[in-house]
Amino acid sequence: MDKVIFCVAILAIMGAIFGAILAFAAKVFAVEKDPREEAISECLPGANCGGCGFPGCAGYAAAVVAGTAPVNACAAGGEAVAAQIGEIMGVAAGETVKQIAAVRCTGCGADHTKYNYQGVNDCLAASRLPGGGPLGCDFGCLGMGTCEKVCPFDAIHVSNGVAVVDEEKCKACSKCVDACPRHLIALEPYKTKKHVAIPCSSKAKGPVVTKVCSNGCIGCSLCAKACPKEAIVIENFLAKIDYDKCIGCGICAQKCPRHLITVDGVVPEIKPAAPKAAPAAAAPKAAPAAEAPKAEPAPVAAEAPKAEPAAASAEEAPKAE
Template sequence: MINEILWPVATLGGLAIFFGVVLAYASKKFAVETDPKVGEVRAVLPGANCGGCGFAGCDALADAIAKGEAPVNACPVGGAELAKKVAEIMGVTAEETERMVARVICGGDCDNAKQKYEYQGIQDCKAAEMLAGGSKSCRFGCTGLGTCERVCPFDAIHVVNGVAVVDEEKCTACKKCIEACPKHIIELVPVSKQVRVLCKNTEKGKAVVEVCKVGCIGCQKCVKACQFEAMTFDNNLAKIDYSKCTNCMVCAEVCPTKAIYADFSKRKKAYINDELCIGCTICKKNCKFEAIEGELKQKHKVLEDKCTGCAQCAVKCPKKSIEMR
């Protein structure tokens, strides 16, 4: 009986040792050399595996960066700080880029947008979209059933009063919400830009007013008021060219329906340091709002009630005597 037990055990043990040796030898003999930088890059990546970089996950991104197939700032989650760390590992310089955040281009909440019917189906935007475009009368507006909220891995977007709202502090620009939105009303915008058009309705004014109180009616007052050619008008909609926008917020001030949102609490004002100002009048000449007064070789003064915070005076001042705060 003992032999009947020992021999099979010994045989299996011997086979295990034999195949273990063979596999160990094969792993060394046929091992594929990997770039050590892959591991170093992977170690500093956040591990979110959100796919916002365009790759399958952090492992795939680390491999692509090590091979030079992806830039060092490809990870939207880590931002500028992570890009610097990856750049140090790769021995290159990271380009300075502004952090992007997702923003929902719709102001049609339950108070502003009219309803066609009471939806009682599956709580999913795509499902509701198949039923006459959703319950809101505006077929371009946010469905408000939280599909974007559920796919966000960072808890950065929530439905508030029928419209999805992004928490910009948590947003990593991973694009998950953008891909999930059936209305395609979520866009990536530079975080510093405090102005946005909250409407995607391409119909004409009368049709817009019938379905939403805060829709863009195509009056183009914003286009005429913008002093920096940042406001454009296309397909019955006002649009912002953020490469030209200075955060002056004048477009939001003149919009009759408040379809253009601006965070006026973050509007800055220019202040001139008398000790540094030489009275060159360059700031005065560049101010498009006549918000600076003063004669040549005299100390200049900012008229706060006229200053829009566009910062062009600070940009042009040769003595850096103007501070925005």
């Protein structure tokens, strides 16, 4: 019993000695931290999503103080957090454009699968199978929810075999962008005047697309030709939008033969063109007004017959005998 007490006492004494040494070392070798780091960390949402490009919120706060990160890089915090960090750092936060993750696929429409997949419910695993997975389209969403599993904000879910983003919840952290094995998800500006999107990633030629997908872009370029701002280009048989030029007019959506292009998430209804009105018949010319009959010239008054010369004067008359 005495040995047990002795051992416990020794351990207690050793613990106290080592604790004192560690406390002393912590004070001697302490690294002074800029108080702004802690202030910035308190402003951040604490999601540790990595959307800023740094390892967690603490890493981002340290980078801001060190001057290696902008004050408005927190995707989850948005403009409000950027303004707070800018105030702490004494700089203007600047204008930020809200972004969201956009899934560039709406599904193949009909059943275009090559075979029935019964393996691991994971997009990466399915994409490594022969032929790139069970889906007929090599560029379509496999719909197995890998993006859904990695999203820290519960902002993306698989619906009817296709990943769909909840725009209100999405914080543009890029987790789903990095997780998608087919690179179908990309960050896009949340709004132009209206948000126009081309939800397709197929780089196959038009005839190939029509065989494996009912909705995909066939690269017909009708949208590009119709765009009044030249905001759409065709690259690798796929239409792409330049959001710096797009004004959200939706003319491209009206021209798309596959009804693929959306405006604010909806394919606009195509209204039939109004028939052209027939040109109005020319009004008959008014008949010229009847000319008033010209006044006949007044008849010239007949000259009065000249008076016959008066009878010879008496002097001329023959004298009476």
